[in-house]
Amino acid sequence: MVVESVRARAVRLAAVGDLPAYVYDLPGLRAHAGAVQAAMAGSAEVFYAVKANPAAEILRTLRPFVDGFEVASGGELALVRELLPDAPVVFSGPGKTDAELALALDPGVERLHVESPGELARLIATGARLDILLRANPDLPGEDVRQAADSPFGMDPDGLAACVRLLRDAPRITPHGIHAHLTWGRHDAPAMADLARRVAAWALPWLREHLPEVTEPELDLGGGMGVDYGAPHTRFDWKAYSAALADLGGSARLRIEPGRSLTAYDGWYVTDVLDVKRTHGRHYAVLRGGTHHLRTPVARGHDQPFTVIHRATSGPALTGTATLVGQLCTPKDVLNRNAEVDGLRVGDLVAFGLAGAYAWNLSHHDFLMHPQPSFHYVDGP
Numbered sequence: 256m257v258v259e260s261v262r263a264r265a266v267r268l269a270a271v272g273d274l275p276a277y278v279y280d281l282p283g284l285r286a287h288a289g290a291v292q293a294a295m296a297g298s299a300e301v302f303y304a305v306k307a308n309p310a311a312e313i314l315r316t317l318r319p320f321v322d323g324f325e326v327a328s329g330g331e332l333a334l335v336r337e338l339l340p341d342a343p344v345v346f347s348g349p350g351k352t353d354a355e356l357a358l359a360l361d362p363g364v365e366r367l368h369v370e371s372p373g374e375l376a377r378l379i380a381t382g383a384r385l386d387i388l389l390r391a392n393p394d395l396p397g398e399d400v401r402q403a404a405d406s407p408f409g410m411d412p413d414g415l416a417a418c419v420r421l422l423r424d425a426p427r428i429t430p431h432g433i434h435a436h437l438t439w440g441r442h443d444a445p446a447m448a449d450l451a452r453r454v455a456a457w458a459l460p461w462l463r464e465h466l467p468e469v470t471e472p473e474l475d476l477g478g479g480m481g482v483d484y485g486a487p488h489t490r491f492d493w494k495a496y497s498a499a500l501a502d503l504g505g506s507a508r509l510r511i512e513p514g515r516s517l518t519a520y521d522g523w524y525v526t527d528v529l530d531v532k533r534t535h536g537r538h539y540a541v542l543r544g545g546t547h548h549l550r551t552p553v554a555r556g557h558d559q560p561f562t563v564i565h566r567a568t569s570g571p572a573l574t575g576t577a578t579l580v581g582q583l584c585t586p587k588d589v590l591n592r593n594a595e596v597d598g599l600r601v602g603d604l605v606a607f608g609l610a611g612a613y614a615w616n617l618s619h620h621d622f623l624m625h626p627q628p629s630f631h632y633v634d635g636p
C-alpha cells in the first residue's frame with residue numbers, strides 16, 4: 256500500500272513526465288524511527304547504519320531519533336561529518352585504508368571497530384590515541400551464525416588473542432569491548448534476541464578473562480534486523496527485542512546498528528508501464544527504469560512488493576499473472592515475478608514499496624545509460 260502523499264506526488268510526477276522517481280515519506284520515517292527509539296530507550300543505543308541509505312535528507316531526518324551513525328568507509332564518515340558535525344559516529348568496515356584509519360582520529364568517531372590484528376597493528380603504528388571495539392566472529396552455537404563464520408568479517412578467537420597481545424604494548428589504544436554483527440535479514444525478534452544472548456554469554460566472560468582492564472564493557476550487536484519483503488505490512492518487533500536486551504548484559508553498555516529496518520519502509524520507487532506483452536505463454540509488463548535503479552530484488556532474490564496506480568483508460572489491459580521487468584537487456588532485470596495484476600495498462604503507474612534501503616545506492620546506475628530517476632522527499636500531507 257502506497258501512502259496518500261506519495262501517491263499524490265507520483266501522479267503529479269507522471270503528469271510532467273518525471274518518472275522513474277524515488278519518493279520518500281519523511282513523516283512516515285519520523286514516525287517509524289520514533290517508535291524504534293521509544294522501544295529501544297533504556298536497553299541499547301541506536302546507531303543508524305549509513306550504508307542502508309546515505310541520502311542527506313534521510314540522515315537529517317533520522318538525526319533526532321538515533322544516538323549516532325555507523326559508517327563503513329571514509330566516504331560515509333566524511334558525509335556524516337559534513338552534514339551532521341555533532342553526531343557521534345562508530346567506524347566499521349573491512350579493508351580500511353591507511354587514509355581511512357587517519358580519518359578515524361576525528362574526535363566525532365567514538366569507536367573504531369577493529370577487523371583484524373593487521374589492522375590493529377597499522378592503527379598502533381600511527382601513534383594515535385583511539386577508542387576501539389574488537390570485531391568478533393566467535394564460535395557460537397547455532398546455525399544462524401554459519402553465514403558469519405563463512406565470511407571474512409571480524410576475528411575468530413585466534414585473531415582476538417593476537418589483538419590482545421598487540422594491545423599489551425599499545426597504551427594509546429583503549430579497548431572498550433566487542434562488536435559482533437553476525438546475521439543479516441532476520442525479521443524474527445525472539446531469534447535476534449537469542450543471538451544477542453549468545454553473544455553476551457560469550458563476550459562478557461571473554462572480556463573479563465582477556466582484557467580485564469575493560470571495567471565498563473560495551474557490546475555492539477550490529478544490525479541485521481530484517482524486513483520481510485513478502486509481508487510488507489509486518490515490522491520487526493522492537494519492543495520484544497528491547498525487553499530481551501534489557502536483562503542481557505548486566506552492566507554492559509549495549510549498542511545496535513540497524514540500517515534496512517529503519518529506512519526500508521518509507522521509500523518508494525515509482526515508474527510507469529511502457530509495454531504489456533505476451534510471449535511463450537507468459538505475460539510481461541515492461542516498466543520505465545528497472546533493476547539498475549532498484550537492484551534490491553535481484554541482490555536478495557525476492558519479489559519487490561508494489562501497488563498499481565491506475566491512470567490509463569484505454570489500450571490492452573493485463574489481468575492475471577504477469578512479470579514486471581525493466582528496460583535492461585538482461586533476463587535478470589526482474590522486479591517482481593509472477594505478480595497478480597488487474598487491468599494493468601501502458602501508462603499506469605507502479606509504486607514499488609520497501610525501497611528506502613539498499614535500493615538506489617546499491618544499484619548499477621550507468622548500465623545501458625537510461626536516464627536516472629529523480630528524488631523527492633515528501634514532508635507533509
Ligand SMILES: Cc1ncc(COP(=O)(O)O)c(C=O)c1O
Nearest residue numbers: 304436478479480512513514515
Ligand atoms: C557491521 C555492520 N553493521 C550494521 C549493518 C547494517 O545491517 P542491516 O542494514 O541489515 O541492519 C551491516 C550490514 O551489512 C554491517 O555490516
